Amino acid sequence: MNNIAIIGAGITTFGESWDKSLRDMILEASLLALSDAGLAPKNIDAIFIGNMLGSKTAGQSHLGSLVATQLGIDVDSTRVEAACASGGLAILRAIESIQSGRHETVLVVGAEKMSDLSNGEITNALMEAGDEEWEMPYGATFAGLYALMAKIHMQKYHTTERQLAEVAVKNHYHASLNSHAHFRNTITVEQVLASPPVATPLKLLDCCPNSDGGAAVILTSKRHVKSHHDPVFVLGAASATDTLSLAQRAHISEIRATQKASQQALKEAGVTQKDIDVLEVHDCFTIAEIMALEDMEFYKKGAAAKAIQRGETKLGGKLPVNVSGGLKAAGHPVGATGVKQAVEIVTQLRGKAQQRQVKNAKIGLTHNVGGTGATCVVHIFGKEDHA
């Protein structure tokens, strides 16, 4: 509907990249996307970078200019920050930039270098995604907040710890097929259940890791798409917010921003849930994937966990979810995640996902969340432009 296509995609290996800095990962992902598109830096009219923690991890803000400097160009360049939704929101702003007529070919890069801080420092830094006045001083962590959501979900819908574990098992299996993933080992439900508690009912293996990584895509208006680009079209895009703190919300086992953003994006794309062949959703904790599938109405409230347990959302099932391995197993370099989700969908729709290819994937969706759902961004991509 938007006459906009992704014509290049690039991604670094996610993990603990001791040999690479934040700027190394920005450059690597950007050059891979440019090379994939067959473009040189001088073909880029504008840049958007999604990053949350550069100030904390590298002592570096002002990343818009940094990316342009690294590429040797002097174009309009913007850092977008919306906590863990920074990457997805950067893509939405890039789409607007092209739709406005101001720019034609735009690079979006997301990157984060988390391993330079200790786990305690990162846990504190990530809490800046929550409410600094009403959550952080009371000792809240994101594992703790998502544990509250899980507890209520279990109470309301009889979701079990075993069902939560199934999400992790599935996503580790998917990641075992993805050479860019942070964790490539498969795990069992028993291993998840036996892993150390982080915030009950969430255990270590219910939680995504802190990762280093970068991802990039190049978007352009339809008239610049060449045959060799193997384009993937933007069909719908939307973002919504909810209260910064969890306690201010009417319901804490659902995310209103996900509901609103997904409804808008589906409407814009002119498709329904049934048309979606493959999804990348924000599974920072196992409960988050369950809530995402329900809030986007792929399943009724309380039904997603059972469907996951039945294997419906596994590669080969009827609705493959997080075939990349998701945040849980492919890794979660926060500013990169929303862009990485788009890279995965592009790879799937191009039919280039090798071992983890979803057959005949024609339409894909990405769902990227900041905080406990205070920001949500949903994009829908298609092999064909419906316009």
Next chain:
Amino acid sequence: MNNIAIIGAGITTFGESWDKSLRDMILEASLLALSDAGLAPKNIDAIFIGNMLGSKTAGQSHLGSLVATQLGIDVDSTRVEAACASGGLAILRAIESIQSGRHETVLVVGAEKMSDLSNGEITNALMEAGDEEWEMPYGATFAGLYALMAKIHMQKYHTTERQLAEVAVKNHYHASLNSHAHFRNTITVEQVLASPPVATPLKLLDCCPNSDGGAAVILTSKRHVKSHHDPVFVLGAASATDTLSLAQRAHISEIRATQKASQQALKEAGVTQKDIDVLEVHDCFTIAEIMALEDMEFYKKGAAAKAIQRGETKLGGKLPVNVSGGLKAAGHPVGATGVKQAVEIVTQLRGKAQQRQVKNAKIGLTHNVGGTGATCVVHIFGKEDHA
């Protein structure tokens, strides 16, 4: 040209606001702009917030959701960061958002709370606007970097310390007429020259202060403009980047990003320098105002300082510059500055600037810089829409 107008503007008093937090200033500026536009929060379709230091000063990132939460709405909301150009760049992205057709009425707020950190902490935090690998480790500060630019400018164009001082004297005089300004005292050239050296040739009174403050504007597409709005139209807008570090540039007594952004914005507006009645330029240090006027070709290289000395850029002169008091005297809460410049031009074009009103001001320009010129944003506003 853009069929977009500012229909509301609000600003807090700039200064050391010990009784207000970052979120207090965001809310105050936003509500003032809404009230000025005669709108309620529910009339806002999207939000952009310009902020650089929230993570460091308040332990709070994810400000997009924060603003929406404070206003009780759940709309698409984005934090834009480009160091001291965050506010100006947030306005540019808001313009694109409306031009894209995705949103119709958009709030842009810029805010910064700097007094919560010590001067040393702020100096270090601000260095994140420069190059963390190639400037910061060598002891560079922004006063030091702008001092290098001043030194070269003095060598090349025979600019004098007295001429630099004239910029500060003029801007303090202007600020004495502005009830929102950080410093309202007038100063003399002798006082500037006798003030303690910070980084030779820059003295204390050549440098802008660290300020607390917030500013907000509401933009809408032309068809939503009502007669009571007293609209000010967006005629042109552009942003460009240059290398993050000063040492990588061919010339350091000029800012290429300013040259490129101003040329583009003037072209889009279909006006020339002669059509501009009033300017707000980025005078973080006195030398910066001189370079800005030259790089935007209001004066030839080497001629601006003499024109300032002649009084041409003072209220009542032929080209009034920084009638608000500029960053130098009205204050520089970094994320707010670009938005505050727009608020000042709106006030001037509406004829509501009281004691500091520029007579018959019909077209105004804002010039907002990040780092040593690694990002520049220029906007041109008009009392009439030239479209």
